[in-house]
Amino acid sequence: MNSIRKLDWQEFFIPRLIKASGYSAILFVILIFFFLLRESLPTFGEVSLRQLFSERWYPIEARYGILPLITGSLLVTIGAMVIAVPFGIGTAVFISEIAPRWLREILKPLVELLGGLPSVVLGFLGILVLAPRLRILLDLPTGLTALAGSLLLGGIAVPTIVSIAEDALDAVPLAYREGAWAMGATRWQTIWRVTLPAARSGVLTAVMLGIGRAIGETMTVMMVTGNAPVLATRLDSLFRPVRTMTATIAAEMGEVANASTHYHVLFFIGMVLFLISLAVNLAASSIVFKAKKRAERVLS
Amino acid sequence: MKRSYANRDLIQRLGFSLLTLLALTTVFPILMVVGYIIKEGAPAISWEFLSAMPRDGMRAGGILPAIVGTLYLTIGTAIFSVPLGIAAAIYLSEYARDTFLTRLIRIAIINLAGIPSVVYGLFGLGLFVIFLRFGTSILAASLTLSIMTLPVIISASEEALRAVPQAFRTVSISLGGTQWQTIRRIVLPQALPGILTGVILGLERAAGETAPILFTGAAFFLPRLPDSPMDATMALPYHLFVISTQVPEMPFQIQYGTALVLLIFVLSMNIIATVIRSRARAKRQW
Numbered sequence: 001m002n003s004i005r006k007l008d009w010q011e012f013f014i015p016r017l018i019k020a021s022g023y024s025a026i027l028f029v030i031l032i033f034f035f036l037l038r039e040s041l042p043t044f045g046e047v048s049l050r051q052l053f054s055e056r057w058y059p060i061e062a063r064y065g066i067l068p069l070i071t072g073s074l075l076v077t078i079g080a081m082v083i084a085v086p087f088g089i090g091t092a093v094f095i096s097e098i099a100p101r102w103l104r105e106i107l108k109p110l111v112e113l114l115g116g117l118p119s120v121v122l123g124f125l126g127i128l129v130l131a132p133r134l135r136i137l138l139d140l141p142t143g144l145t146a147l148a149g150s151l152l153l154g155g156i157a158v159p160t161i162v163s164i165a166e167d168a169l170d171a172v173p174l175a176y177r178e179g180a181w182a183m184g185a186t187r188w189q190t191i192w193r194v195t196l197p198a199a200r201s202g203v204l205t206a207v208m209l210g211i212g213r214a215i216g217e218t219m220t221v222m223m224v225t226g227n228a229p230v231l232a233t234r235l236d237s238l239f240r241p242v243r244t245m246t247a248t249i250a251a252e253m254g255e256v257a258n259a260s261t262h263y264h265v266l267f268f269i270g271m272v273l274f275l276i277s278l279a280v281n282l283a284a285s286s287i288v289f290k291a292k293k294r295a296e297r298v299l300s
Numbered sequence: 301m302k303r304s305y306a307n308r309d310l311i312q313r314l315g316f317s318l319l320t321l322l323a324l325t326t327v328f329p330i331l332m333v334v335g336y337i338i339k340e341g342a343p344a345i346s347w348e349f350l351s352a353m354p355r356d357g358m359r360a361g362g363i364l365p366a367i368v369g370t371l372y373l374t375i376g377t378a379i380f381s382v383p384l385g386i387a388a389a390i391y392l393s394e395y396a397r398d399t400f401l402t403r404l405i406r407i408a409i410i411n412l413a414g415i416p417s418v419v420y421g422l423f424g425l426g427l428f429v430i431f432l433r434f435g436t437s438i439l440a441a442s443l444t445l446s447i448m449t450l451p452v453i454i455s456a457s458e459e460a461l462r463a464v465p466q467a468f469r470t471v472s473i474s475l476g477g478t479q480w481q482t483i484r485r486i487v488l489p490q491a492l493p494g495i496l497t498g499v500i501l502g503l504e505r506a507a508g509e510t511a512p513i514l515f516t517g518a519a520f521f522l523p524r525l526p527d528s529p530m531d532a533t534m535a536l537p538y539h540l541f542v543i544s545t546q547v548p549e550m551p552f553q554i555q556y557g558t559a560l561v562l563l564i565f566v567l568s569m570n571i572i573a574t575v576i577r578s579r580a581r582a583k584r585q586w
Contacts, residue, residue, distance in 0.1 A: 011478050011479075015479070017387065018388075018391045018395060019391055021383075021384050021387030021390075021391060022388045022391030022392055022396060022405055023405065024384060024388060025405050025412060025450065025454070026405055026408040028408070028412060028447050028450070029408045029411055031423070032420075032423045032447075035422075035427050036419070036426070038426065039422070039426050087325065087326045088326075090326075091327075093319055094320060098319055107323065110327050111326070113334075114330045116504050116505065116566055116567070116569075117330075117508070117563075117566070118507075118508030118510070118537050118562060118566055119510070120508070120538075120541050120562075121559050121563060123544075124555065124559055125333060125336070125337070125559075127545070128544070155329065186308050186311075187312060188308075189308065191315075192315070212414045213414075217416070217417075218416065218510075218511040219510045219511055219541060223544070246416055246418045246511070249422065250418050250421070250514055253422070254514060258430065267426070270419045270422040273416050273419050274415060274419050277416060277419070278411055278414075280414060281410050281414040282407070
């Protein structure tokens with residue numbers, strides 16, 4: 001009797017607790033949005049929009065133009081993707097379609113390992129190993145440049161791209177490949193004309209999430225990009241110090257007074273980053289959703 | 301006709317070589333990074349380095365407070381994120397129907413996973429440090445890291461729960477088990493290795509993160525160990541950042557030694573997770 005009553009109690013409370021935990025994810029996104037909004041809204045009363053989107057970031061003289069920070073983030077991210085997309089997708093195809101089983105079992109954990117390396121360790125090696133070499137190799141005044149940031153950020157985005165693209169390739173039914181082989185296509189032709197196109201939505205998602213990962217990375221870029229908030233609009237900006245949105249928040253938030261204008265503007269930058277990541281992730285998940293719908297139509 | 305066949309074989313060979321090259325150039329630097337840090341950092345590791353307080357403005361002595369701090373933060377993160385994450389995964393895999401709200405939960409999880417770590421730092425500052433008045437403390441930093449870790453734990457646990465065959469549940473229910481009994485005695489034990497792997501990988505990320513704790517709990521230097529969750533703390537990743545950018549004339553050996561200790565901390569979690577996963581796969585009967 002007693003144990004049945006205990007059971008009733010468990011059957012009543014535990015599912016409700018579990019349900020509440022499930023909904024907590026929504027709560028957290030709302031909380032994050034709310035607190036970013038709360039701390040960043042005063043910006044609009046304190047800094048004019050024109051100044052906010054001007055070209056000069058110099059908080060000591062109350063100049064809060066976030067344009068250089070945005071271009072800095074864009075430049076470093078584009079550079080990173082130029083590296084990470086071919087290497088990431090190439091590695092994913094190699095692991096999923098070409099590598100023998102034993103090699104796959106070695107490569108996959110290694111790529112995961114790269115994903116687990118703390119970004120501060122990569123930044124540290126960037127300062128001590130990569131930057132001095134870049135300086136000598138390219139004959140620059142300093143190696144701490146957008147290029148150094150892009151190189152390391154590329155490495156950070158690769159594991160994200162590999163794991164998602166590889167899942168997408170794995171999900172392509174074997175029958176697709178067998179059909180191509182049966183018609184006399186080589187393995188290469190099959191990969192290029194059947195498997196990759198069939199997995200393209202997943203591969204696209206991988207690239208988008210890679211971009212999201214790169215644009216949000218903080219410690220590595222803060223340590224190796226030289227932290228100069230100058231407008232980066234030309235190609236040779238790649239060989240100069242820049243500063244990203246993430247690095248600006250991380251470097252300056254520790255030193256500002258609570259509720260000052262500078263503090264509000266930093267939260268505003270955080271809000272911009274939050275909205276970018278929201279857009280990237282919503283776009284990525286809608287690609288997957290559409291692809292699922294299409295697959296259901298084709299298969300039914 | 302013959303020529304074009306030869307051509308396709310040549311193209312295939314070229315294509316395969318290119319992909320092999322791409323994969324190897326991706327993997328090689330990972331080994332280089334790990335090898336280099338081990339080589340440069342190993343000479344710094346001594347009992348004193350691991351067990352003593354820093355001296356001479358952190359230019360000598362040990363890194364004990366940073367090690368202990370990272371341990372505290374990892375445990376603190378686990379306390380909040382593990383029960384919540386596993387419960388959320390159980391909800392999604394066992395209870396939730398495919399409704400609009402369930403889809404909203406999934407979108408929320410995807411978005412949580414994509415939010416930049418420094419934005420988590422800002423959020424933690426706004427909510428835990430200032431609004432809830434926790435101050436810069438282990439508590440505030442752990443809570444911030446927990447929310448960041450949550451999507452990793454939820455996704456991995458849900459995948460593990462879903463992999464348990466439906467027949468297991470049907471049998472348990474047909475024997476008179478309630479849904480919660482079925483989950484607790486049948487589904488959870490079967491999914492445990494997968495859940496554990498996800499939990500460890502999530503905590504590994506938390507242990508190596510710097511940006512979320514920058515303004516929520518990390519201390520530049522503390523002459524003693526933290527003795528309450530309301531204290532700020534040193535932490536390995538933040539310490540590595542500090543001694544490689546903020547302290548002039550820092551001996552390289554201490555920098556590499558700190559990097560190595562952090563790497564060992566994180567890699568051992570990674571290896572444990574990989575071992576659990578592959579052993580469970582080998583033992584699995586379904």
